[in-house]
Structures are given as structure tokens and as C-alpha cells.
């Protein structure tokens with residue numbers, strides 16, 4: 001499944017593995033966000049700490065991904081209340097993903 005228009009996390013994150021697993025990873029990200037948003041999706045990927053361990057992801061990189069997500073949601077006219085609800089689900093994941101300031 002292609003990334004939603006405007007959701008260009010690849011620009012602000014490290015390149016993904018260029019192997020057959022890449023589409024699984026994308027699907028996992030979609031399922032994770034979908035289930036966090038209360039959608040009818042089941043996330044079957046690894047936990048966030050294991051997945052991102054050793055990637056040395058910074059606060060700025062995490063913020064860039066959230067920024068891209070907000071841009072994509074806004075481009076689809078998602079109301080700000082729902083955007084805030086989704087960010088409230090994703091925000092607490094920061095402690096498992098970010099490894100340094």
C-alpha cells in the first residue's frame with residue numbers, strides 16, 4: 001500500500017531496508033497509526049522499543065515524522081480535535097523510540 005499523500009517520513013528518517021520486508025514495514029506503520037486512531041486495524045509488528053533500538057533517533061527526527069503526519073492529516077481535512085487525539089496516542093511512544101535529545 002503506498003504511503004498516504006504528503007506522508008513522506010522517508011525524507012526525515014533513515015532509509016528503510018531495501019529488501020522484501022519494506023512493504024511489510026510500511027503496512028505495520030499504517031496499522032499502528034490506524035489502530036491508534038481507533039480504526040479497525042490490528043497491529044502485528046514488533047514493539048516500538050525493539051524496532052527502533054540502536055537507530056539513534058533524535059527528538060528532532062521524531063518531531064519531523066510527527067510534523068509530516070500532521071501535514072498529511074491536514075491535507076485530508078482531518079479535524080484538529082481528531083488530530084490531537086491521534087497525537088495523544090503516538091506521543092507516549094516517544095520514550096521508546098527516541099534515544100537522545
Ligand code: HEM
Pocket residue numbers: 012013014015016017024025026028029032033044045046047051052055057061062063065090091093097
Ligand atoms: C510515533 C512515531 C513512530 C511510530 C508510530 C513508528 C512506527 C514504526 C513501525 C510500526 C515500524 C514497523 C515495525 C515492524 O515492522 O515490526 C517502524 C519501523 C521503522 N521505523 Fe518507526 N515509528 C516512529 C518513528 C520513527 C522515526 C522518528 C524514525 C526515524 C527517524 C523511524 C524509523 C524507522 C525505521 C528505519 C524502521 C524500519 C525498521 C526495520 O526495517 O527493521 N521511526 N516504525
